[in-house]
Amino acid sequence: MMPSAHWPLLALAGFAAGAINALAGGGTLVSFPALLALGIAPVTANITSTVALCPGYLGAALAQRRDLAGQRWRLLSLLPVAACGGLLGAAWLLHTNERAFARAVPWLILLACALLALQEKVRSMLQSRQPAAASYWALPLVGAGAIYGGYFGAGMSVILLAALGIVFDDSLLRLNALKQWLALAANATAAAWLALRTPLDWTVVAVLALSAALGGACGGRIAGRLSPPVLRRAVVLLGVAIALVYLYRIP
Numbered sequence: 001m002m003p004s005a006h007w008p009l010l011a012l013a014g015f016a017a018g019a020i021n022a023l024a025g026g027g028t029l030v031s032f033p034a035l036l037a038l039g040i041a042p043v044t045a046n047i048t049s050t051v052a053l054c055p056g057y058l059g060a061a062l063a064q065r066r067d068l069a070g071q072r073w074r075l076l077s078l079l080p081v082a083a084c085g086g087l088l089g090a091a092w093l094l095h096t097n098e099r100a101f102a103r104a105v106p107w108l109i110l111l112a113c114a115l116l117a118l119q120e121k122v123r124s125m126l127q128s129r130q131p132a133a134a135s136y137w138a139l140p141l142v143g144a145g146a147i148y149g150g151y152f153g154a155g156m157s158v159i160l161l162a163a164l165g166i167v168f169d170d171s172l173l174r175l176n177a178l179k180q181w182l183a184l185a186a187n188a189t190a191a192a193w194l195a196l197r198t199p200l201d202w203t204v205v206a207v208l209a210l211s212a213a214l215g216g217a218c219g220g221r222i223a224g225r226l227s228p229p230v231l232r233r234a235v236v237l238l239g240v241a242i243a244l245v246y247l248y249r250i251p
């Protein structure tokens with residue numbers, strides 16, 4: 001049980017994660033290290049962050065549901081793949097011991113930072129790309145992105161959006177709407193499986209989830225006043241600094 005004295009710091013981390021997700025993406029790079037700093041073991045911290053931030057994916061998916069018009073066959077064919085991928089990633093995480101995961105943490109954070117840093121380049125590439133490849137590549141590419149997301153969620157949305165852009169010749173707005181639902185499926189199945197298989201401090205989950213929801217709402221309201229690229233660069237720099245600290249701490 002986390003001491004109540006830590007709840008304000010936890011709520012602050014959740015609020016920041018929710019706001020960052022609404023403005024630029026990458027909120028996990030705040031919530032996950034915050035949980036580690038508060039004394040939660042790496043695997044449990046990752047699971048707690050995954051479960052607590054899950055409602056944010058639902059909000060993002062519902063906000064863009066109108067842009068799914070005409071994509072029913074894509075959604076129906078890829079949604080089970082994303083769900084199964086998230087489940088496989090979660091199962092893989094549960095079979096990773098704390099020491100091995102602790103050693104992987106800085107590299108996972110650096111990978112997430114790289115994906116976040118490349119987000120705008122990915123979007124630019126998708127907007128100016130040549131006609132897409134055969135659609136059957138969507139299954140393995142989306143599945144791989146979902147497995148990564150179920151194991152360590154930061155950066156999953158960038159992977160899924162890039163996969164869809166490689167495969168489908170469509171507008172970025174429509175592909176992003178499809179990506180939101182695939183990310184929701186992967187995260188929701190991973191969160192449900194992890195929550196059922198792992199004893200969690202549900203007070204911590206609740207505080208983090210509620211504060212993240214509030215942060216997301218506030219972030220959405222001020223999105224037009226801030227520069228997402230600037231915020232994204234700040235999150236990437238913070239993530240790199242955190243990764244370097246953890247690299248230094250590895251025995």
